[in-house]
Amino acid sequence: xxxxxxxxxxxxxxxxxxxxxxxxxxxxxxxxxxxxxxxxxxxxxxxxxxxxxxxxxxxxxxxxxxxxxxxxxxxxxxxxxxxxxxxxxxxxxxxxxxxxxxxxxxxxxxxxxxxxxxxxxxxxxxxxxxxxxxxxxxxxxxxxxxxxxxxxxxxxxxxxxxxxxxxxxxxxxxxxxxxxxxxxxxxxxxxxxxxxxxxxxxxxxxxxxxxxxxxxxxxxxxxxxxxx
Numbered sequence: 001x002x003x004x005x006x007x008x009x010x011x012x013x014x015x016x017x018x019x020x021x022x023x024x025x026x027x028x029x030x031x032x033x034x035x036x037x038x039x040x041x042x043x044x045x046x047x048x049x050x051x052x053x054x055x056x057x058x059x060x061x062x063x064x065x066x067x068x069x070x071x072x073x074x075x076x077x078x079x080x081x082x083x084x085x086x087x088x089x090x091x092x093x094x095x096x097x098x099x100x101x102x103x104x105x106x107x108x109x110x111x112x113x114x115x116x117x118x119x120x121x122x123x124x125x126x127x128x129x130x131x132x133x134x135x136x137x138x139x140x141x142x143x144x145x146x147x148x149x150x151x152x153x154x155x156x157x158x159x160x161x162x163x164x165x166x167x168x169x170x171x172x173x174x175x176x177x178x179x180x181x182x183x184x185x186x187x188x189x190x191x192x193x194x195x196x197x198x199x200x201x202x203x204x205x206x207x208x209x210x211x212x213x214x215x216x217x218x219x220x221x222x223x224x225x226x227x228x
Contacts (some may be wrong), residue, residue: 018071018146018147018148018170018172019068019069019070019071019143019144019147020069020070020143020146020147020172020174020175021068021069021070022062022063022066022067022068022069022070024174024175024176024179025070025133025136025143025175026059026063028129028132028133028175028179029055029059029084029088029133030059031129032055032088032092032126032129032130032133033051033052033055033056034052035122035125035126035129036048036051036052036055036091036126037049037052038122039095039119039122039123039126040115040119042098042102042107042108043095043098043099043102043119043123044091044095045090045091045094045095051087051091054087055084055087055088058080058083058084058087059084061080062077062080062081062084065077065080066144069147070143070144070147071144071147071148072144073144073145073148074144077144078142078144081137081142082137082138084133085130085133085134085137085138088126088129088130088133088134089130089131089133089134091126091130092123092126092127092129092130092131093127093130093211095123095126096123096127096211096214096215099119099120099123099215099218099219100214100215100218102119103116103218103219103222104218113223116219116222116223117219117223120215120216120219123215124186124212124215124216124219127186127208127211127212127215128179128182128183128186128212129179129182131182131185131186131204131208132175132178132179132181132182132183133178134204135156135178135181135182135201135204136175136178138155138200138201138204139154139155139156139173139178139201140154140155140156143175146172146173147172150172153197154197154198155196155197155198155200155201156173156181156194156195156196156197156198156201157194157195157196157197158173158177158193158194159193159194160173162195177194181194182208185205185208185209185212186208186209186212187212189209189212189213190209191205
């Protein structure tokens, strides 16, 4: 690897081609909303339909303001995107805290192996989706900014940026790249092929690793104890 970040170049007429389709991000948000609804009452931040309703309204506003491909740079849309990701991330962390408290206190949601694994798996999947969207929204100014220009010093360095010969012309990270980052960080508890460069990226990946370690470690330990 060269260790040098490549800066893709493109003429103004090419900018639109780099915009990412909205549906992968929207699918992730809808999936996170469904997981919130499936959570037990004790593990949710608000009543069953409150957060999904707020997230759904924000998502619809984003789609209406920038339909099709994500390439419209707007302060209002950017604010709504960050608000949506913030709600998802805060909800996921809240559910994690409640799950850990339930496990330590021997609550009803973790009293049986079935409910424990179901609740733990739902919370873990919610955190993976929330952090994938967090990386997707904050890296290099967000998807709309990346569609027009990739900085020489991004917050997250992907293999295609560290080794430009591996990338196609005008390569940009897509949502699937951030989903893969969140998934591997949640299972390896450390960076794999994507390196955090900015302080916020290091903090976010560190928090996600810790959250995932707590969920998986305590759920497995509690499951063994319940089944024993």
